[in-house]
Amino acid sequence: MVAVVLRLKLTLVLNRFRRSVWQTVGFVLAALYALMVVGLVAAGSVGLSFVDADRARDVLVVGGAVAVVGWWLLPLLSFGLDATLDPRRFQLYAIRRRDLVVGLALAGLIGVPGIATLLAALSTSLAWWDAPLALLAGVVGAVVGVAMCAVGSRTLAAVVAPLIEWRRFREIATVLVIVPLVMLGPLLGRQIDRLGELDSWLPRLADVLSWTPFGAPWSLGGDVAEGEWMLAGARLLVSLAAVGLLLVAWDSALARTLVRPPSRGPVARGEGYGWFDRLPATRTGAIAARCLTYWQRDPRYAGSVAFLPFLPIPFLVLGGFEGNTSLLWLAPIIAYTLGFAISADLAYDSTAFWLHLSAGVRGVTDRWGRVLSASVLAVPMIVLFAIGAVWATGEWATLVAVLGASAGVLMVTLGASSVLSARYLYPVQKPGEGVFSQPQGSTTAILVAQTVGVLVVGVLCLPTLAAFIVVLVSGALWATVLTVALGVSTGVAVLIIGVRKGGEIVDRRGPEILQQIDAWA
Structure with a gap:
């Protein structure tokens, strides 16, 4: 045997x-x-x-x-x-x-x-x-x-x-x-110095x-x-x-x-319909509510944000509080992380994506709903980390620039993810699996998709981040204005274009996307 x-x-x-x-x-x-x-x-x-x-x-x-x-x-x-x-x-x-x-x-x-x-x-x-x-x-x-x-x-x-x-x-x-x-x-x-x-x-x-x-x-x-x-x-x-x-x-x-028969642990009971009661009764609101429910209950999504509260620890261990301007990069990093988190949303839906096709949901509606769900989580966290970093460093003059750069990175990443999640699908963990589980044959596809995403977002955010670096180095007022202007204008443009292009891909390839997802289920 x-x-x-x-x-x-x-x-x-x-x-x-x-x-x-x-x-x-x-x-x-x-x-x-x-x-x-x-x-x-x-x-x-x-x-x-x-x-x-x-x-x-x-x-x-x-x-x-x-x-x-x-x-x-x-x-x-x-x-x-x-x-x-x-x-x-x-x-x-x-x-x-x-x-x-x-x-x-x-x-x-x-x-x-x-x-x-x-x-x-x-x-x-x-x-x-x-x-x-x-x-x-x-x-x-x-x-x-x-x-x-x-x-x-x-x-x-x-x-x-x-x-x-x-x-x-x-x-x-x-x-x-x-x-x-x-x-x-x-x-x-910190321990490298002790190797001797x-x-x-x-x-x-x-x-x-x-x-x-x-x-x-x-x-x-x-x-x-x-x-x-x-x-x-x-x-x-x-x-x-x-x-x-x-x-x-x-x-x-x-x-x-x-x-022993399989068990799913204690079952949570509550009243009402959660996020569906809090968001508008529209197709966009329904999609956003469903995605937010995933963020709240699905361990695959929880793993994407579980480490965020601990993200400042490495910066503090290496640089401390006083004069540690690297903390000012926390908010843009959070913006990128949460914006890119929806790049695999369709794959995470698994076969439940058929509901969108059978209900005739437009692709652009699907894209906006997912953007809205990520924004509900990202915006408060970005503001919190931005204020916390500025308070820790004492660089209050950079707060506007930090928020402007973070907003630009968030919108650019959301726009890019709206296209990537529809165009570059790859196997992800199945519903109920852990965040560290690795689907068969997904390593290379994930590496390619994430590399493309990093390059695209990096190129589109380069002007904004360059202006932000000038702010951190010189503290010039014109650089702050330029950072906000570039961040907002670039972010809004990429977000609108990305949602529309991603929606067109979903409308055009919806059945193919469902067939591809079903093959991984």
Whole structure:
């Protein structure tokens, strides 16, 4: 049965090549990138063989622990990412849980990330190529470490599966994951200066991690190289015991999953029709109300704005408050982010787009409704961030320029998105899936669409942003007037033209758009 599960997983992976050329291209690019990472790890491991055994061990323990933590956090980052490993798909089949556990654990390694992790882990043993026993211990540690990655990831996925079905938990988890990701860059930037102080903190950190499931497997080679056989045996026991406990926890969680009916969590109840009661009873108002309902309840939309309240953190970490004029760019960045968020609105509608076609909604009406929904969210946030940034920096004279530049960026981005969402469709997460899930074959298409959008918006906003930079540098009044004039005039023109052109595309290609969306459903 384990072989059957593995064969099914491998067949599903290979079948992706038959769906589209883009999926093949995306897989090849991912494989090349993974091969490059494996090569770097192998080269680095060989380089470690020429330094002290203590230093080599410390580096491998910390690096391996980071890899294990990354695998364990994968379920929170990618709920709904790989439905082929969902144990609920096996509920109707008489499969022993032991076989299912082993099969799912091994199947999780089939694919570019799993194979790359396995090869990179095995290559770390090259740090002990000149000591045969240490090399063998390094290989054993790498195998146990990869098992820790795969089993820990699936165990955590099984444990949090009942919570992931609850939409509010997915939204909270998204925020909890995004905040550290937003902070990661600035924190790493602040720690670069401490790289020369490795001797002061790396050994202590490695010593602690080497007694945890995260770092114990990666310490075996170094312990054997130093002749610490007792330590190597103790840490091997820690590693094997951790894998055993994870398997027991996974088996217990799997037992509940296979007999428990699916749940969607608590159902919210309320009176009235929400946004439909607040907006005009017109076709444009109805579309805007429906889109705003998506923004409020759909985790895919929530993920687009969950990180915005934390966006100032990197700017503050790097530059502080006083004299940090980079904060004045927050409002334009928010404007671009929320304006570009509707560039995939039609794809997010999924097959519900048929309602627009059957009701005979004009394309321009559809475009204006989506623009209105994004504006309801964007305008208050832009004003709030603009005032907050000006207050933090004390540059009150730039407030008008910040608002003018932000308004221009917002309208230009909304106009461009109105065309892009109708002309350049690409697969997106299906309704109910998480924001981090990645549809098959969408990587290259998303990259192309977003690159086109960034270039178009950048070119159209260039005059406004150039004038805004002059304001920040010189504070000249004429530059403020020019920024507002260029922002408003360019923004209004691009917004009107973009909505009309996008509406024409929807009117002309409506059935084709629905057919394309239906193929992804």
